[in-house]
Amino acid sequence: ASSSCWEHRVVLLGDPGVGKTSLANAFAGIQERDLLEQHGGGCCVAGRGSLSSVTPGEESWRRSQCLQVGNAYVIVYSITDRSSFESASELRIHLRRARQAEDIPIILVGNKSDLVRCREVSIEEGRACAVVFDCKFIETSAALQHNVDELFEGVVRQLRLRREGK
Ligand code: GDP
Numbered sequence: 001a002s003s004s005c006w007e008h009r010v011v012l013l014g015d016p017g018v019g020k021t022s023l024a025n026a027f028a029g030i031q032e033r034d035l036l037e038q039h040g041g042g043c044c045v046a047g048r049g050s051l052s053s054v055t056p057g058e059e060s061w062r063r064s065q066c067l068q069v070g071n072a073y074v075i076v077y078s079i080t081d082r083s084s085f086e087s088a089s090e091l092r093i094h095l096r097r098a099r100q101a102e103d104i105p106i107i108l109v110g111n112k113s114d115l116v117r118c119r120e121v122s123i124e125e126g127r128a129c130a131v132v133f134d135c136k137f138i139e140t141s142a143a144l145q146h147n148v149d150e151l152f153e154g155v156v157r158q159l160r161l162r163r164e165g166k
Contacts, residue, residue: 010155011066013091014076015084019111022142023076027152067098072105072155079110079139080118085125092133105158106135109151114141 012020075091077084088108095106110126112118123139130137136154140147 009070010072010074010152011070012074012076013066013088013095014109015078015081015087018076018078018081018084019140019142020076023074023109023111023140023148023151026142026145026148067095070104072107072159074107074109074151074155075133075135076109076111077121078112079121079126080112080115082120085110085121085129089129089133092135103162105155105162106133107151107154107158108133108135108137110137110139111142113139113146114144 012024014020073095075088075095077088092106092108108126108130110121110123126139127137136158138147138151138154140151142148
């Protein structure tokens with residue numbers, strides 16, 4: 001049953017360095033690490049479905065392609081980097097424009113929750129932002145594998161709910 005979930009393409013969006021590759025790797029570790037491939041520019045494909053990542057500054061054709069192909073989106077910022085939190089809002093706007101009429105699962109992720117002393121974005125700010133975005137929210141640590149299962153289980157749950165709703 002778990003493999004069928006991965007006929008979905010989950011796209012990770014976020015600034016460079018926020019931990020997209022690490023999250024994808026951590027998740028692939030849980031699932032099927034062997035199937036993880038790296039493409040230049042921090043784009044990852046995992047399992048039967050794909051996990052790709054894109055940053056806001058990337059060439060617009062690639063960005064717009066990533067905004068088109070996902071069945072679900074994980075918008076990542078680092079809790080230690082306020083500008084990455086601001087980029088997350090930008091990405092949400094791009095995504096809304098690209099996929100206006102569609103009801104696609106989106107999860108906002110505050111990664112690097114292990115770096116407590118370097119925190120620049122509070123958990124309350126993250127939650128408030130997710131309310132505005134109309135999406136789910138979770139803080140993760142790819143380094144400690146904290147909440148990584150919960151994140152991807154949440155994505156799969158949302159995809160299933162939508163599929164069953166059709
Ligand atoms: P990407 O550019 O968004 O794909 O980011 P990477 O996954 O390459 O991560 C950038 C850097 O942040 C790397 O040095 C990672 O080891 C580190 N990193 C990623 N996630 C975490 C985390 O949860 N905690 C800590 N402490 N470091 C992390």
